[in-house]
Each structure stands twice: as structure tokens, then as C-alpha cells.
Amino acid sequence: MRYLLLMYQQEAVMRNLPKETAREVHGAYMAYLDALKKAGVLVANHGLQPTSAAATVRAPNGKAVVLNGPFAETKEQLAGYFLIDVPDLDSALSWAERNPTASHGAVEVRPVWG
């Protein structure tokens, strides 16, 4: 089954990490990515640019309205995703636990249709 692991982090905190810590965090993600690949469960992944680069579109009554910023202002922001293919939810949860975001933010696990 395919699961989307959605990483929610505090952008401001991540942006202001000391250089040394930032390097360590980056290294942790690289190793995590590598572990997913070696386990043969990775389908796709991307990191997202900050929400300051986001635009949100709504088109009630067919008329599009574009708003600057993310869909919702929240304490933690969507920072990226991993799409994985694993046997079951327990396996997806164990990969979510290893995701470095789980240490400081939250990882939402969503089964994908189909």
C-alpha cells in the first residue's frame, strides 16, 4: 500500500538553525532518504519551498481568487513529503517515526487511494 508521509515543521525554527545544526539535520534527511531507497520502499519525495512562496487559489462561483500564503496559518507548516510503498500501516508508521521531522515536528501518515 502507498502512504504519504507529510512533514510538518516550524519554518522559522528551521530557518534559524545554527549552521552546524543545520548541517546535521540535512545529513539526517540524506541518511533517511538513503534508508528508504535501500529498503526499496521509496516512491517519490520532495521538499517544499517556504510558505512565503505559497499562493492559494479558490474559485467560488467560478471566479478565481488568489491569496498570498498557504492554505491555512498554522503553528507548523507543510515542509515536504515522502511517498512510500509498504505492506501496511504499521510499517508506514515505523518509517514515519524514523523521519527526522518526527523529532521536532509532526509527520502525518495518509494512505493513498488506489
Add this chain to the structure above:
Amino acid sequence: MSEAFAAALVEWPASGVPRTPEAWLLTVARRKMIDAARRRQTGDESAAALAIIAEELSPAADENPEIPDERLRLMFACAHPAIDAGVRAPLILQTVLGFDAGAIGSAFLVAPTTMAQRLVRAKNRIRQAGIPFRVPERVELAERLDAVLEAIYAIYAEGWSDPAGTEARRRNLADEGIWLGRLVASLLPGEPEALGLLSLMLYAEARRGARRTAQGEYVPLAQQDPDAWDQPLIDEAEALLLRASDAGRIGRYQLEAAVQSAHVIRRRSGRTDWDAIERLYDALLSLTASPVVAINRAVAVAETRGASAGLAALDALKEDARLAEYQPYWAARAELLARCGDLPAAEAAYERAIGLESDESVRSFLQQRRAHVTVTASTLLPSGSSRNAA
């Protein structure tokens, strides 16, 4: 203590598994309040759980009058072979200690709704299959007790995996595991593995706080300050292991406790008894054939016979697919590769370990180890190399 055990092993039959003596008698259980305060804490909820179960209990109530404690019957029902092994520990947490499904699911990394379904299914199964609430006959007791002990150890291990003690979802599980261990040890005082498990948990608990610095950094066992270990807990663990060994029936938990004993001896002698540890893991391996034990044995071999011998022992496990996603395998491999001077391979193995680790402070420790290897590697390169400039 570990020496006595290692010595006893010499007399083991080559097949490894000791036979359970026929003459095993259920000792009259002492119905004893081990920890009255603790009981009061969880009393209300577990009383409710017990009240529900009590109806089902009543037909079986007189089968084993010598074991009067209902909680023990309950544990044997929860850890029955007909119950899926993965749900036994959660079931014990719910029925004996009154944990709710959400807290249990969270501790065992299972979605709360999924855990709730599993618990309901398991309880239906107990009812439908007519699983008895009783302490098994002595012929099957050893095997069945093993499942109970395994479930208790799983509860303790979940708590142990939160070294900082900051996660509410896991904070109490180590204590609960020890509490259940005390309960079983006091109700079955003649069962050496029950004593062995309690001893093992107390040894581990004695070192619990020493696994992190005040700043929350991971401290590997070899670098822990023995003075930070809890001496009263160690004393209690030693005494239990000694009592267990009197029965003359060695088992998995006694052996693992003896390994702990060989580690904590460093507090008195200043030196870990690696020879004993290697022999104890040999025995454990013949008993369990567990790849996890094999990794630990390889680490011990690296201490007794050198890093390359340890690495050769690890290499023998390479084909085991279960280890590909097992962090300690890669961390041990990386460490031994580095000691053997194969720095690029060590770096790659550290990378695997880092990617598989979920604990941030352990991850950080592994990253430091890898960085150390990288620096060492770059200084070994010929001058003029671009990496030397860094």
C-alpha cells in the same frame, strides 16, 4: 554473578537447550502487596477491567487454588498461544493495568483505532475460543510462562526506549514492566526465568539515567560513568539472579541478566568482563538463534579477539534480510569497520545506521562518529587532495 553463569554453561549439553526438570512443583503463591502505592494508582481502572473479566473468571476460579492472584490468570490468558503474539503485551496493559487503547497504540506505534480493533478482536477471541483463565499445568508452564515474560519484557522495552523520560506515552511503561515483573516473580518464586527477567529489567533500569548527559546527549554503554548507575537496583538484580541460578535451569532471561551483570561489574573492577559476555552470548545464540543476539555476540568478539574477528562474525549475518533495516547492525558494522581501518565502508555503514534511527540523540551521536571517520579518512589521503583542504 556473570562468572558463575559462564562457568555453568561449560556443563551444558552441546545441544544447548536445557531440559526442564520433571519435578517442578507450583510453590504456594504468596499473595503479597509488592507496591501498595503503585496498586492504588492504577487500582481504579484495573479494578474495573477485573470486574468485567471476573464473570468469565468465576467458572475457572477454583482450578488452581494455590495461585490465588487473578492478575496472574489474566496474564496467562492474555499471553495464550492462541492470541496473536503482537497483541499480548497490549492486552496485558489494558486488562491488568487499565491502560486505554489510545495510550497503548501510541506506545507501540500503532494507530489508536487499529489498536482498539486489535484489542477487541483479541478479547472476542478469548471469549469465543474459550481460552481459560488459569495458570497452566506444570508440563506446559515453562513454555506458556515464556510468553507472559516476553509480553512483560516488551512493555519494559517500550519504556526503556524513551531514555529522557519526557514522552508521556512511554514514560510509565518501564515502571509498569518492572511492576508486572515483580508481581510474577512473587507469585511464581520457584520459576527461575521469572526471577531472571526481573533481574534483567532491574539491571537495565539501574543504567537508565546514565544513557544521556544532562544536555540530553546519547552516551554509549562503554562511555557511561559507572558511578551514575544505581547501586541498590544492581544489588537487587544480583540477588535475584543468584536465587534464579539456584534452580539450576538456565534460560534466556537469566543469561541476558548475566550479560548485564558482566557489564556492571565495571563499577567495582573498572573493567567489563568481555570473556564472560562472549560465552553468555554463545549460549543465548544456541538458545534463541536470534540475529540480534548474534550482533551482540559479534561486538563481544571484537573485544575479546579483535575488531576483524568481530567483523567476520558480523559478516556471517549478511544474508539475513531482517537486518537490512536494523539500525544496531549497521552501527556495529560501522564501528568495527572503522576500527579495522576500512574508513569508506565505515562511513557508508554509519550512513545506513543514521537513516534507520528514530531517536534524535542517537542519530546525532552516529553523525558525530561518521564525521570523525570522515576527518580521519581525509587526513590519510595524499597531500594535495581536495579533501585535505577541508
